[in-house]
Amino acid sequence: MAEYDTMKFACLVEKGKAEVRERPLGPIGECDVVIKQLACNICTTDYTQWQGHREHQGYPMAGGHEGSGVVVAVGPEVKSIHVGDFVAHSTTGCGQCRACAVGDYYNCENTLGIAATTEDGYRGGQFGFANYARIHARACYKMDPTLDPAEAGFLEPVATATHAVETLAVHPGETVVVIGGGTMGLVNAQVARAYGARVIVSELQPHKLEKAKELGLEVIDSKNSDPVEKTLEMTDGKGADSIIVAVGLTVAYDQALKMVKNKDGKIMFFASGHPEPELHVSPNSIHYRRLQLLGSMNATQADYAIAAKLINNRLVNVKALIDPVRYPLSRIQEAFAAADGNKYRVSVTLQEG
Ligand SMILES: [Zn+2]
Numbered sequence: 339m340a341e342y343d344t345m346k347f348a349c350l351v352e353k354g355k356a357e358v359r360e361r362p363l364g365p366i367g368e369c370d371v372v373i374k375q376l377a378c379n380i381c382t383t384d385y386t387q388w389q390g391h392r393e394h395q396g397y398p399m400a401g402g403h404e405g406s407g408v409v410v411a412v413g414p415e416v417k418s419i420h421v422g423d424f425v426a427h428s429t430t431g432c433g434q435c436r437a438c439a440v441g442d443y444y445n446c447e448n449t450l451g452i453a454a455t456t457e458d459g460y461r462g463g464q465f466g467f468a469n470y471a472r473i474h475a476r477a478c479y480k481m482d483p484t485l486d487p488a489e490a491g492f493l494e495p496v497a498t499a500t501h502a503v504e505t506l507a508v509h510p511g512e513t514v515v516v517i518g519g520g521t522m523g524l525v526n527a528q529v530a531r532a533y534g535a536r537v538i539v540s541e542l543q544p545h546k547l548e549k550a551k552e553l554g555l556e557v558i559d560s561k562n563s564d565p566v567e568k569t570l571e572m573t574d575g576k577g578a579d580s581i582i583v584a585v586g587l588t589v590a591y592d593q594a595l596k597m598v599k600n601k602d603g604k605i606m607f608f609a610s611g612h613p614e615p616e617l618h619v620s621p622n623s624i625h626y627r628r629l630q631l632l633g634s635m636n637a638t639q640a641d642y643a644i645a646a647k648l649i650n651n652r653l654v655n656v657k658a659l660i661d662p663v664r665y666p667l668s669r670i671q672e673a674f675a676a677a678d679g680n681k682y683r684v685s686v687t688l689q690e691g
């Protein structure tokens with residue numbers, strides 16, 4: 339009998355209601371790693387599920403994917419991860435299909451991710467808010483053990499921002515405007531800066547502007563000034579090379595189209611919007627201006643590898659993006675209620691007593 343034979347985890351049982359349950363961890367596969375999880379942060383995806391925006395996916399929903407912890411057991415074929423290692427992780431694909439072959443585990447042809455149902459009837463498949471996790475070794479990334487576990491839990495968000503910045507092909511010295519200073523806006527901003535860009539964050543809420551400044555980023559107060567005029571003023575009338583739109587709002591897309599440089603500008607659609615926003619763009623202007631409208635979601639294993647280095651080498655400050663109040667697993671319901679869009683990441687601690 340090992341301490342990790344049974345896992346204790348949180349799941350959503352209906353809209354706005356989370357509870358803690360138990361289930362067997364299951365047999366440890368040859369290439370599996372058992373992680374004693376220390377923290378898991380509540381992602382916007384988890385929060386919107388709790389709010390009931392994705393009810394079509396069904397219940398019970400065992401989400402959570404921004405976790406980290408210490409390895410307590412490994413399968414006989416695991417070579418690069420050892421007991422005692424501090425790790426964070428990505429999702430796991432089958433490892434055999436064409437998507438997995440290029441590290442795109444999110445688009446694995448053989449696992450259905452959040453649409454999958456486990457044999458015991460759980461949706462979501464990720465079981466992130468759990469005291470123990472069993473994960474394939476290829477999805478584990480070693481993290482600096484001196485990091486706060488909630489910081490290491492930023493591996494997935496930083497990887498998705500890395501995917502966006504890589505897709506934009508940000509070059510040193512370029513100017514990037516990030517619209518939206520929430521968690522993902524400020525993660526994107528810092529990743530773009532790590533790639534050598536000058537980054538300006540446009541935001542209307544005072545506490546988010548303060549946070550961006552605290553991180554050493556230039557800001558535009560879009561409540562008290564016109565963000566388009568301001569961008570042009572700050573770029574000698576030229577506009578920015580790239581815009582990362584980190585809020586799903588029509589007004590933000592309207593601004594982005596005017597903030598970006600006249601020719602060869604790039605706009606990244608990083609966020610989804612609910613209800614779905616409208617996009618006002620002239621096809622001719624895409625042609626004449628050689629505009630590049632780009633989308634990004636999830637991340638590949640190559641992005642994860644970069645993200646682990648960005649966090650481990652403190653090239654992005656994720657500590658500043660963690661809410662000071664931590665919730666133990668037993669108070670998961672309060673944790674979800676606290677994780678609204680005005681807060682930065684709310685972190686759930688997973689080892690009690
Ligand atoms: Zn996430």
Ligand SMILES: [Zn+2]
Nearest residue numbers: 432435438446
């Ligand atoms: Zn696959």
